[in-house]
Amino acid sequence: MTATDAPDRPSGEPPAEHLTMGIDPYERNWMRVSILILAVFFAVVTIGGFAMGFQVSGVSGEVDPRTLAQSEPWANPGLREVAPGEYEAYVVAQAWTFNPRVLEVPVGSKVTIYVTSSDLQHGFKVTDTNINMQIVPGQVSKLVYTFDTVGEFPYLCTEYCGKGHATMYGTVKVVADSGESASGTNGSATTAVNSSSGATTEASR
Amino acid sequence: MTVLDQPDPQAPLAPARQAAPARELTPEERRFVGWHLIVAISALMVGSLMGPLQAFEYSGVNLYPYIEPIIHSYYQGLTIHGVLNALVWTTFFIVGFTNLTTIRGLQRPLSHPWINKIGFWVMVVGLLTAAVPLLGNAATVLYTFYAPLKASWAFYLGLTLVVVGSWIEGLGFYLTLWAWRKEHRGVRSPFIALGGIINAAMWQIATLGLAASILTMLLPWSLGLIDGVDPELSRTYFWFTGHPLVYFWLLPAYVSWYGMLPHQAGGKLFSDSLARLAFWMFLLVSVPVGFHHQFVDPGVPQTWKWIHAGLTYSVFFPSTLTAFTVIASLEYAARKRGGTGLIGWVRQLPWTDPSVAAQLLAAILFMFGGIGGLTNASYNLNLVIHNTAWVPGHFHLTVASAVTLSFIGITYWMVPYLMGKKLWGPRVALVQAWVWFVGMIIFSNAMHVLGLLGAPRRTPLGEATYVPEAWNGNLLRVSIGGAILLVAVILYGLVMIRTAFGPKVAPEEVPSVPIAESIRHPQLTPVWLDRFKPWLLAAAVLLVIAYGPQLVDQILNMHLNAPGTSFTPW
Numbered sequence: 001m002t003a004t005d006a007p008d009r010p011s012g013e014p015p016a017e018h019l020t021m022g023i024d025p026y027e028r029n030w031m032r033v034s035i036l037i038l039a040v041f042f043a044v045v046t047i048g049g050f051a052m053g054f055q056v057s058g059v060s061g062e063v064d065p066r067t068l069a070q071s072e073p074w075a076n077p078g079l080r081e082v083a084p085g086e087y088e089a090y091v092v093a094q095a096w097t098f099n100p101r102v103l104e105v106p107v108g109s110k111v112t113i114y115v116t117s118s119d120l121q122h123g124f125k126v127t128d129t130n131i132n133m134q135i136v137p138g139q140v141s142k143l144v145y146t147f148d149t150v151g152e153f154p155y156l157c158t159e160y161c162g163k164g165h166a167t168m169y170g171t172v173k174v175v176a177d178s179g180e181s182a183s184g185t186n187g188s189a190t191t192a193v194n195s196s197s198g199a200t201t202e203a204s205r
Numbered sequence: 206m207t208v209l210d211q212p213d214p215q216a217p218l219a220p221a222r223q224a225a226p227a228r229e230l231t232p233e234e235r236r237f238v239g240w241h242l243i244v245a246i247s248a249l250m251v252g253s254l255m256g257p258l259q260a261f262e263y264s265g266v267n268l269y270p271y272i273e274p275i276i277h278s279y280y281q282g283l284t285i286h287g288v289l290n291a292l293v294w295t296t297f298f299i300v301g302f303t304n305l306t307t308i309r310g311l312q313r314p315l316s317h318p319w320i321n322k323i324g325f326w327v328m329v330v331g332l333l334t335a336a337v338p339l340l341g342n343a344a345t346v347l348y349t350f351y352a353p354l355k356a357s358w359a360f361y362l363g364l365t366l367v368v369v370g371s372w373i374e375g376l377g378f379y380l381t382l383w384a385w386r387k388e389h390r391g392v393r394s395p396f397i398a399l400g401g402i403i404n405a406a407m408w409q410i411a412t413l414g415l416a417a418s419i420l421t422m423l424l425p426w427s428l429g430l431i432d433g434v435d436p437e438l439s440r441t442y443f444w445f446t447g448h449p450l451v452y453f454w455l456l457p458a459y460v461s462w463y464g465m466l467p468h469q470a471g472g473k474l475f476s477d478s479l480a481r482l483a484f485w486m487f488l489l490v491s492v493p494v495g496f497h498h499q500f501v502d503p504g505v506p507q508t509w510k511w512i513h514a515g516l517t518y519s520v521f522f523p524s525t526l527t528a529f530t531v532i533a534s535l536e537y538a539a540r541k542r543g544g545t546g547l548i549g550w551v552r553q554l555p556w557t558d559p560s561v562a563a564q565l566l567a568a569i570l571f572m573f574g575g576i577g578g579l580t581n582a583s584y585n586l587n588l589v590i591h592n593t594a595w596v597p598g599h600f601h602l603t604v605a606s607a608v609t610l611s612f613i614g615i616t617y618w619m620v621p622y623l624m625g626k627k628l629w630g631p632r633v634a635l636v637q638a639w640v641w642f643v644g645m646i647i648f649s650n651a652m653h654v655l656g657l658l659g660a661p662r663r664t665p666l667g668e669a670t671y672v673p674e675a676w677n678g679n680l681l682r683v684s685i686g687g688a689i690l691l692v693a694v695i696l697y698g699l700v701m702i703r704t705a706f707g708p709k710v711a712p713e714e715v716p717s718v719p720i721a722e723s724i725r726h727p728q729l730t731p732v733w734l735d736r737f738k739p740w741l742l743a744a745a746v747l748l749v750i751a752y753g754p755q756l757v758d759q760i761l762n763m764h765l766n767a768p769g770t771s772f773t774p775w
Contacts, residue, residue: 014728014729018729019729019730019731019732020478020729020731021478021479021482021730021731021734022476022477022478022725022729022730023476023478023479024475024476024533026529026533027476027479027526027529027530027533030525030529031522031525031526031529034521034522034525034526035522038518038519038521038522041518041579041583042514042515042518045514045583045584045585045586046511046584048584048585049507049511049584049585050511054585054588055507055585056500056501056507056510056584056585056587056588057501057502057503058503058505058506058507058510059503059504059505059506060503062504062764064764064766065766065767065768066433066766066768095770095774119353119769119770120351120353120354120769120770120774121351121352121353121354121436123592123661125591125592125593125659125661127658127659128659130585130588130589131588132501132588132589132591132592133501133503134440134499134501134502134503134591134592135503136436136437136440136502136503136504137353137436137766137767138435138436138437138504138764138766138767139436139437139502139503139504140503141501141502141503142503154659154671156659156661156671157661158591158592158593158661158662158664159351159592159661160280160347160351160354160663160664161354161774162280162354162770162774162775163278163280163774163775165664166664166665166666166668166669166670167669167670169670169671
């Protein structure tokens, strides 16, 4: 029978010196080790995030989803080269497509990706990269990433957005540099192509 | 040399005497708790039948067209699965179980049983209100109902009523504890009662976010009173509730692991004071951690995400305490039963008792779930798995195993106790727990791997247009795991139905409520581990510091400019 089973047990405080946590020495060490492990983990993600550039998205501006189609740069989404080897990509997510559906960049390009939504929440995760963003109407999501490997990297909608959700994706095509600049000093040799809304790329020049 | 070789600390108090026989629940109280379980278990059965349909879809076997007149799509099935299993089964079970732990723990009736009755019926009305649009495909918004997916107003109203009903029942618990304390000044509150009531208090703080979201935006919007919502603000509100929600599910399982399971295993609770400390820490740090669900969100500064990452690590700490105390309690039990060896004692636990086995297996799966959860909490590491199949893989180890399999284990003594019966087919029940365990390992492991490969969560991957061949083996394993889990669900339904409709048995054959004595007398636990006031105050202060500035900023900059789609998107 426990104390809980003895409501008639005499009440009253035991002598104060007996009122302790009564922590077993093994458990005390376990608590210390637990705290140490958690502190080390926290230090690692902090250094990785704030000193080494493995950073999550933050606040990157707001838009009005109702007038997105009339407001630059969202009226003309696509890829713009802002400096040699550096690009900005503007992507609009809407049920159930990304605009544009292809982003083609030369290998080694540093791309700042901006995404917003004109209707519902969506997700934007580029496979095999650290690019992973929630896309929320009214908000701009932004991450910077350098594509160092040639290949195709699908970007999938990772948030449920209705019946076409499972067909909503696009592709980052990272292509070999056309040759004249192995060092990547002259990325402009490769035209920033954007096959589904290519005209917009020129428009931004 | 193990922890448990030391003799029991000498209690300066006389050991509690064999007092008057324990006050068991009256027939009326048993019926009242039983009604909660009927709703809960029915929800679990219906909701769980949807699960395998999703799992089969992953390998291209889409059965939804065959049940078209009832369920219209994968997503409607998924919504029903999430709402019934994660919200209805859990909430009704937890409130019913907390009635039992309060009444039996305090050995007194509820001080105002009519309050709890009202609370229960408000919950039922809420459930029925939400069920209409759910079944009518008018609320296929998944159980996170991310705005601006717009469900029928009845869905939001129904959810609100379920939550309000649980608040009303919570009020009944506080008043009962208050009455007990007036009758027992200077006595530590019995642990199982205190644990359940701390959980109720945490839930009331946590659900303020959900209430704000529904009452200020979603309900008026779905009624056409406002044109749009602020989706990012609704996310912040949602996750204010959404993460403590998982502790609301988990803490009743902890009540059982700390306060009941040791007794079922033939032992005692290893540390009364640390059990209480763990619960108070959950009250303190369960809520201000929501931004770790928003690591990839726009509109929330990195600093706040990082602060919540740190707080999420700190809420992991009471779970490491739990791991130690629960395992030490079980070791104590096993050694009393003749267990030896560094880990060989595990074999001496009563593995043939289905209630014990289910909870032990649940706890084993929870270790993996907890470790995976640390990955989710890890700020930038989260980028690898956010919104991927890893996440449902994770929470099928936590809510669908640690919580649900533990609750199933609890029903293996609780339903017979409430109904005055014997458990039908204890062997079947034992097999059920193992089948669940095996199915969940296969399912969950495959989901975790798919997530690492980049597969999005809650997406019908069987029909998705981008699935590479490399995923196929894992998609098949998801389906196999789902099939095994379907067997476990059917076995559970069988055991429950046969038990409920079995004959009444003699009182001595009916299981009693297992209550674990603690090794050290609870009166030796410091008073501050038995008082609500300091902990509630600390929780409020921490909440204001950790949520206040960002929440106020988002509210002041609110733009109700997202109307959603002009068509029904599902």
